[in-house]
Amino acid sequence: MPTKVPPERPSPRSALLHRDSHFIPKKAVGGQGCYIFLEDGTKFLDSTGGAAVSCLGHGNKQVQAAIQKQADQISYCHTAFFGTDVSEELAQFLVDSTGGKLSKVFIVSSGSEAVEAALKLARQYFLELPAPQPQRTRFISRLPSYHGTTLGALGVGGHVLRREPFEPLLPVTTSHVSPCFAYRGKSDGESDADYVSRLAVELDEEFQRVGPENVCAFIAEPVVGAALGCVPAVPGYFPAMKAVCEKYGALFILDEIMSGMGRCGTLHAWEQENVVPDIQTIGKGLGGGYAPVSGILINDSIVQVLDKGTGVFRHGQTYQGHPISCAAALAVQKIVHEQGLLANVRAMGAYLESHLRERLGDHPHVGDIRGKGLFWGLELVKDKRSKEPFETKDRLAFLIQEKGLQHGVSLYSSPGTVDGIRGDHVIIAPPFIVSKEEIDIIVDTTAVVLEEVLAGLASS
Incomplete structure (x- = not known):
């Protein structure tokens, strides 16, 4: 987060708005x-x-070559009109990496965009059901979570410092429960099972407080990144949270922007948690920084509802499925796998x-x-x-x-x-x-x- 700087500090000359306007980083x-x-x-x-x-x-020369090869072929086309081989190949690679547990991929450019897409897809899912549930407008996340910096993503997060300046602009449809943070949240002498049970009761009570029929989804990071500093859940936590969601018909979203795509030792962090999400966000390690790229992986149960409904995800980005970003991500993921x-x-x-x-x-x-x-x-x-x-x-x-x-x-x-x-x-x-x-x-x-x-x- 930005840090306040003494007012007497002179502003350096730069046409670029840096993260701190009083400081120009080394190049x-x-x-x-x-x-x-x-x-x-x-x-x-x-x-x-x-x-x-x-x-x-x-x-990495292999990734650079893949980017150049795609640029030589086509660098951009709008997904409302055209598809590309590279976006299809990346999507198939990612679906296959889940063992088919998640069946579709939506590719965008940043983590915040991926979270925004996940929230909107969760909402649309309930509108597309054979018996629509339009009252489901609420989300439950955890304190002090961080899920992105755009207004929707920031609104679903619970990080006080990041939210504070923009609080009047944020959606009021998200409420928060405690994180699974053993170092500070677990009581002395409390077993993992008892701690999980207590957190499950807290989530259940929050569903009851806001009305279980009103909740779209619960969203959490498998290993909390920027907000808490690499905090993993205790064993059994995520299956218990998913069980509460299933009890009330809400979706279960895992935000793996930071912790996923191999960062925690398996390609998807949820593989270690014995749980499959309804929607998963991915980013950061997806393209390894070689191009801006992120996305969401979608459970087939959601895909089938959309297919039998309008068949149209009412959301889009100018750069979704960007060919060069997809080429970079595909090359990165192939190298991770092959090596x-x-x-x-x-x-x-x-x-x-x-x-x-x-x-x-x-x-x-x-x-x-x-x-x-x-x-x-x-x-x-x-x-x-x-x-x-x-x-x-x-x-x-x-x-x-x-x-x-x-x-x-x-x-x-x-x-x-x-x-x-x-x-x-x-x-x-x-x-x-x-x-x-x-x-x-x-x-x-x-x-x-x-x-x-x-x-x-x-x-x-």
């Missing part, structure tokens, strides 16, 4: 493997793949976890280390025993991210871990091609960064 001029090369000669280790995007790293990179995600993920625990597990200000695959988070606390977070005025997440840049690594840091305002976490999500040697650099540098930032806070 990236090249990249290869896990590294980005900067204009000042710095060799920068991309230890987060941007925002868990660059799954193949940078400069067995998911095995490396699991192996290097286990190594990353062990090294993080060895180096930082006893750190007095590292409250929790959690994650899956190559998707790991550190929650930072002022007091390890009480789990008290640092003060928001300390701007800890911002300082860690800035210090990481000075040390040549990316540390994806965010505030709001505890309640959407307080609390800080760091995400580490290197490319799927990362080596042990690079993980050693990432973990060792992270430890140095934490020590320097925390020492600076202590002395201020």
Whole structure:
């Protein structure tokens, strides 16, 4: 999130509206493997793949060749008029990757667009039923979730800091329940089964409160990314949540924009949860950053309702099914499959976890280390025993991210871990091609960064 800057700080000259208008970032001029090369000669280790995007790293010649080949054929055509071989091939690859459990794909450009499409499809499904249910206008998500930055996606999320400036503009048809966040939500002595049961009761009660006949869907991330810092659910949680949805005829949406497409060790995160969604969002690792691309995978039960109804999804984007984006995504996914990179995600993920625990597990200000695959988070606390977070005025997440840049690594840091305002976490999500040697650099540098930032806070 943007951080307030002292008003006396001069504005640099740039025609581009950067994320922080008081700061012009260094320019990236090249990249290869896990590294980005900067204009000042710095060799920068991309230890987060941007925002868990660059799954193949940078400069992959096969992907570049696939993009060029598609550009030589056709770079754009409107899907209202034409289709392309590459979009059909990508869709078939993705459907096959689910074992046919999800039968159609809708391709767009960004995670927010994918979530918007998922919400609208959920609504239209209930309008297309043989006995339509137009009263279903509500969604239930979790605190402090983040599902995207457009108004619809932001509205279905529950992240206070991200929502706050736009609250008067957001839909009021979403309500929120607690996340499955064992570090902060699970009671002392409470078993996983009891914790799951308690959360299932909470979701059931929320259905009852808003009227179960009014709910379109429940939406959640299998492993919570930016909002909480790589928090996986405890065993049995997602089957229990889906059972509540099925009890009341609502849809079950899994947002895998950040945690999916191999990031957690299986191509789809839900494969590890023993549950199949009605709608799944995908993005980030889908195209690995080589082109803007995202999408939704759709359960055949929904597809059949649309086919027997109007047959028309009343939603569209100018760049949906963009040929170059589809070519990039297809090339990325073929490389991940053919080179067995998911095995490396699991192996290097286990190594990353062990090294993080060895180096930082006893750190007095590292409250929790959690994650899956190559998707790991550190929650930072002022007091390890009480789990008290640092003060928001300390701007800890911002300082860690800035210090990481000075040390040549990316540390994806965010505030709001505890309640959407307080609390800080760091995400580490290197490319799927990362080596042990690079993980050693990432973990060792992270430890140095934490020590320097925390020492600076202590002395201020």
